[in-house]
Amino acid sequence: MNIASKNIFATKKINLFAIGILISLGALFGACSSKSESETSKSAMDTIDTSKTLVVYSGRKEKLIAPILEQFTAATGVKIEAKYGGSTDMGLLLAEEGTKTPADVFISQSPGPVGYLADKNLLAPLPESITSQTMGSASKTWVGISARQRVLVYNTNTVDPTTLPTSVTEMSKPEWASRTAISAKNSSFQDWLTLLRLEIGDTAAEKWLTDFVTNGGKWDYGNNTSIVQATGAGEQEMGLVNHYYLEKVKAADPTLKAENHTFADGDIGGAILLATASILKSSDNVTNAQALLEYLLANEGQKYFSVATYEYLLSNNARAIDGKLDAFLNKVKIVNFDKLGSELAETLDLIKRAGITL
Amino acid sequence: MIQSLQKNISFLAIISAGIAFFFALPLIYIILRLFAEQANLINLINSAEIFKPLIRTVILGITVTGFSLLLGTSLAWLIARTNIAMKSILQILIPLPLAIPSFIIASTYIIAFRPSGKIYDLLAIFKLDNLIAFEGFIAVCISLILITYPYIYLPTLARLSMLSTNAEENAKMLGQKNFSIFYKITWPQISNAAFAGSVLTFLYVIGDFGVVQLLGYPNLATSIYANRLASPTTSFMLSLILAIVAISIVLIERKYFSKKNTFFDAPGGLSKIINLGKYKYLFAIITLIVISFALFIPIIILIHWVYKASISSELGYTTLGSFSLISELSEQYRTTFNTFFVAITTALIATITMVPIAYYVQRNNNILSSIINGLITSMFAIPGLVIVLATVRFTLHIDFIDFLYGTIPILIFAYLITFGAQSLRSIYAGISVLDTNLEYLAKTLGANTWKNLTKIQFPLLLNPILAGIGLVILSTLKELPVSLLASPVGFKTLATDVWIDYDDAFLGAAAVSSLCLILVSLIFNFFLVIRTNKYKNVTS
Numbered sequence: 024m025n026i027a028s029k030n031i032f033a034t035k036k037i038n039l040f041a042i043g044i045l046i047s048l049g050a051l052f053g054a055c056s057s058k059s060e061s062e063t064s065k066s067a068m069d070t071i072d073t074s075k076t077l078v079v080y081s082g083r084k085e086k087l088i089a090p091i092l093e094q095f096t097a098a099t100g101v102k103i104e105a106k107y108g109g110s111t112d113m114g115l116l117l118a119e120e121g122t123k124t125p126a127d128v129f130i131s132q133s134p135g136p137v138g139y140l141a142d143k144n145l146l147a148p149l150p151e152s153i154t155s156q157t158m159g160s161a162s163k164t165w166v167g168i169s170a171r172q173r174v175l176v177y178n179t180n181t182v183d184p185t186t187l188p189t190s191v192t193e194m195s196k197p198e199w200a201s202r203t204a205i206s207a208k209n210s211s212f213q214d215w216l217t218l219l220r221l222e223i224g225d226t227a228a229e230k231w232l233t234d235f236v237t238n239g240g241k242w243d244y245g246n247n248t249s250i251v252q253a254t255g256a257g258e259q260e261m262g263l264v265n266h267y268y269l270e271k272v273k274a275a276d277p278t279l280k281a282e283n284h285t286f287a288d289g290d291i292g293g294a295i296l297l298a299t300a301s302i303l304k305s306s307d308n309v310t311n312a313q314a315l316l317e318y319l320l321a322n323e324g325q326k327y328f329s330v331a332t333y334e335y336l337l338s339n340n341a342r343a344i345d346g347k348l349d350a351f352l353n354k355v356k357i358v359n360f361d362k363l364g365s366e367l368a369e370t371l372d373l374i375k376r377a378g379i380t381l
Numbered sequence: 382m383i384q385s386l387q388k389n390i391s392f393l394a395i396i397s398a399g400i401a402f403f404f405a406l407p408l409i410y411i412i413l414r415l416f417a418e419q420a421n422l423i424n425l426i427n428s429a430e431i432f433k434p435l436i437r438t439v440i441l442g443i444t445v446t447g448f449s450l451l452l453g454t455s456l457a458w459l460i461a462r463t464n465i466a467m468k469s470i471l472q473i474l475i476p477l478p479l480a481i482p483s484f485i486i487a488s489t490y491i492i493a494f495r496p497s498g499k500i501y502d503l504l505a506i507f508k509l510d511n512l513i514a515f516e517g518f519i520a521v522c523i524s525l526i527l528i529t530y531p532y533i534y535l536p537t538l539a540r541l542s543m544l545s546t547n548a549e550e551n552a553k554m555l556g557q558k559n560f561s562i563f564y565k566i567t568w569p570q571i572s573n574a575a576f577a578g579s580v581l582t583f584l585y586v587i588g589d590f591g592v593v594q595l596l597g598y599p600n601l602a603t604s605i606y607a608n609r610l611a612s613p614t615t616s617f618m619l620s621l622i623l624a625i626v627a628i629s630i631v632l633i634e635r636k637y638f639s640k641k642n643t644f645f646d647a648p649g650g651l652s653k654i655i656n657l658g659k660y661k662y663l664f665a666i667i668t669l670i671v672i673s674f675a676l677f678i679p680i681i682i683l684i685h686w687v688y689k690a691s692i693s694s695e696l697g698y699t700t701l702g703s704f705s706l707i708s709e710l711s712e713q714y715r716t717t718f719n720t721f722f723v724a725i726t727t728a729l730i731a732t733i734t735m736v737p738i739a740y741y742v743q744r745n746n747n748i749l750s751s752i753i754n755g756l757i758t759s760m761f762a763i764p765g766l767v768i769v770l771a772t773v774r775f776t777l778h779i780d781f782i783d784f785l786y787g788t789i790p791i792l793i794f795a796y797l798i799t800f801g802a803q804s805l806r807s808i809y810a811g812i813s814v815l816d817t818n819l820e821y822l823a824k825t826l827g828a829n830t831w832k833n834l835t836k837i838q839f840p841l842l843l844n845p846i847l848a849g850i851g852l853v854i855l856s857t858l859k860e861l862p863v864s865l866l867a868s869p870v871g872f873k874t875l876a877t878d879v880w881i882d883y884d885d886a887f888l889g890a891a892a893v894s895s896l897c898l899i900l901v902s903l904i905f906n907f908f909l910v911i912r913t914n915k916y917k918n919v920t921s
Contacts, residue, residue, distance in 0.1 A: 078870055084881045084882070084884060084885040085881050086881070086882060086885060086887055086890065087885060104870045104871045105870065105871065106868070106870045106871070107865070107877070107881055108865040108866055109865075109884070111609065111610045112609075112766060112862070112865070112866060113866075114610065115609060115610065115613070115766065115770065116769065116770070116773065116866050119770045119773045119774060120773055120777055121778070123777050123778065123783065123786075125786075125787055125870065135610060136610065139610060208594060208603070208606075208607065243516070243597035244597075245487075245488075245491075245594055245595035245596070245597070246595075246884075247886075248886045249488070249491060249595070252492070253495070256495060258495060258496045268886060271885070271886040271887070272886055274690075275686065275689055275690050275886065275887070275888045275889060276689050367610060367611040368611035368612050370611075371607060371608065371611050371612070375430075380433075380434075380599035381599060381603060381604060381607035381608075
């Protein structure tokens with residue numbers, strides 16, 4: 024188990040982790056700012072047009088993104104108008120609006136909806152100055168702005184963490200499945216199941232889910248939040264969720280008895296999923312849009328995500344400064360995120376074949 | 382005179398058909414999308430994936446509607462016709478569950494009835510804790526009954542308050558018991574108002590997504606949702622099936638349940654209050670128990686969320702997403718105004734557009750009126766996402782009106798498509814009480830059409846119209862998918878606030894918005910009830 028992932032499930036340590044990044048990022052930002060002018064001369068930041076308002080459609084919720092958008096406005100003078108909703112619904116809305124959309128930038132919680140728009144040729148290719156900063160689509164139509172990790176949340180009263188399996192593939196066995204919950208309706212779980220299919224093959228993935236269901240795994244939770252709440256309250260022993268729900272639910276109720284367990288390095292059970300940013304092809308405000316993406320990937324933006332959303336940073340900036348983060352990102356499973364959109368239909372079929380009704 | 386009347390009717394037909402055309406847009410949109418994918422359709426049609434969710438949807442619709450009918454009618458009768466204790470308080474509280482978004486009801490019930498919670502401890506004493514796991518069909522039914530009974534309560538109450546009780550008095554003097562009087566005399570007079578509300582209930586249930594998703598009852602709505610990105614064609618196919626079910630139920634109601642009213646007396650006469658004696662407290666307590674499940678349990682859980690978020694914020698548990706009750710409340714000010722503004726505007730426009738349609742549909746039983754009625758009413762069950770995508774297609778992609786896209790009028794238009802049914806049903810139920818003879822009589826006595834409408838018909842229609850306005854406002858306040866997607870950029874309502882915060886597990890903030898939503902509805906209801914009481918012709 025690497026150092027970074029230990030930090031992740033130790034609640035108090037994550038704050039130190041974030042503060043550490045904050046301080047080191049701050050130091051670097053200060054050190055860089057004088058010499059950065061020549062480097063960033065090609066940056067969209069230099070050619071922004073403050074007379075044009077930037078329209079952002081965001082599948083990432085207001086509380087988690089509005090503050091950084093406001094910081095961007097304060098730093099650049101570019102006004103932003105934002106519309107918030109579920110990432111998938113936003114993706115479908117953008118697809119229907121097509122080239123007449125008022126939106127310039129689309130921020131999605133997962134690669135699925137952006138992949139859908141990329142397939143419809145509605146996204147603009149991003150410049151090297153943005154794509155080289157972080158991981159993202161091979162088509163260069165979207166980039167990851169932050170990451171969340173898949174973990175096993177467990178109840179600290181009833182589960183001894185030292186006995187927990189090192190691979191998620193074990194979780195379909197009776198002794199684990201019967202005590203574990205998933206949310207088959209949740210898009211993060213569905214994205215992760217696509218990753219599992221690509222990792223171990225369709226047949227093995229189908230067997231995994233079918234075994235999980237027949238061995239008594241509970242699959243009909245409505246969302247991640249209710250799994251974490253139920254685990255913290257002791258109704259559920261374990262659940263497969265994204266790492267940051269623990270922090271959020273604990274922020275709302277610190278008495279909950281739950282912690283996160285991370286599977287072994289490189290195990291698909293601990294894969295990361297990306298939140299993404301993209302620019303609409305029809306945008307007539309490309310420079311400002313690119314400036315926003317650069318800002319989200321630069322120090323200020325990355326700093327914000329680590330603290331506000333308890334997420335992992337992705338940009339080279341952040342990785343270069345923080346050795347632990349770099350080690351973490353090198354050890355987790357990095358996959359081909361482009362497949363998440365096009366493979367979703369097949370994943371839903373697999374879920375149904377495993378005996379789950381959506 | 383007959384000739385001028387006929388001219389009026391055909392004029393009415395044209396107006397009604399014109400308005401109804403807009404309500405057909407979502408259906409046209411679904412069909413256009415399906416046509417674009419016709420190659421794949423064959424694969425989808427044979428699938429058992431359609432049949433099973435369809436059956437589950439219909440079973441849920443029938444069950445919930447049956448129980449809601451019982452509950453809604455009983456409550457309306459108790460309020461309108463008896464001296465039940467604490468009447469004015471009950472009257473304000475009874476319709477309120479309508480204002481709570483379904484996903485909030487469901488998620489607070491999950492907490493309230495959780496196995497590790499207080500209520501289960503209580504049930505364990507009676508060894509009932511293994512009996513009731515609050516999930517699946519039963520849980521979904523209970524939640525939906527408690528959300529939907531106001532759809533039946535409101536129009537039935539409006540009808541009861543229009544009727545005199547002379548026939549009931551006579552029956553009583555002839556020695557009939559209360560229940561038999563209700564069954565033989567009151568019910569035939571209110572049945573079509575109650576059935577009008579039942580149609581709304583059925584449509585709400587088959588279209589609802591929040592409760593079935595969170596409490597685990599897979600059906601058409603969850604299937605539409607699950608497939609919407611991976612296979613939009615499947616979703617549109619299932620939406621079309623949902624629309625067909627909705628239209629069928631509206632047609633069935635019209636043919637078999639919306640019988641010609643039996644009235645034993647002219648509307649507007651005096652009605653007498655039944656003295657329940659010592660039972661007036663018992664019935665008040667039973668009513669309060671229903672309200673406490675529908676309203677107080679969610680409110681207590683919401684207050685608990687606010688409390689916990691405040692406590693943990695003080696402990697320094699959150700970092701940037703920290704919770705402050707004061708700043709949450711101050712943010713609500715503008716949002717509350719937005720919400721109220723769109724809700725009231727929608728309700729008024731719905732009333733204006735639905736009065737002519739209600740007249741036309743009620744007074745003409747032909748194919749055109751059935752189509753108009755079916756189209757407008759069934760839209761209540763269509764997923765909000767489909768309605769929004771249809772408004773995108775038919776505004777943004779049509780030259781000359783594309784400038785309307787992303788404006789408040791388009792948001793209100795989308796609300797109108799969704800909730801026009803509520804206004805139509807209420808006014809329709811009111812008009813069916815008006816005796817056509819009354820119109821002829823007024824005309825023979827020299828009243829012109831305007832005088833006829835304002836002096837005779839409108840006063841009698843006031844309660845049903847207000848009931849319709851109440852329904853539309855309460856529904857718009859909590860509406861979600863349309864509010865999120867069709868709003869102008871940057872425009873928020875209380876319901877979107879609730880959902881956005883809830884979805885990202887900011888339970889404290891979500892609870893503040895939810896409580897504001899309930900409070901706004903409470904204040905609004907208070908005025909509506911006072912106004913209705915003033916006009917009610919009740920003696921005791």
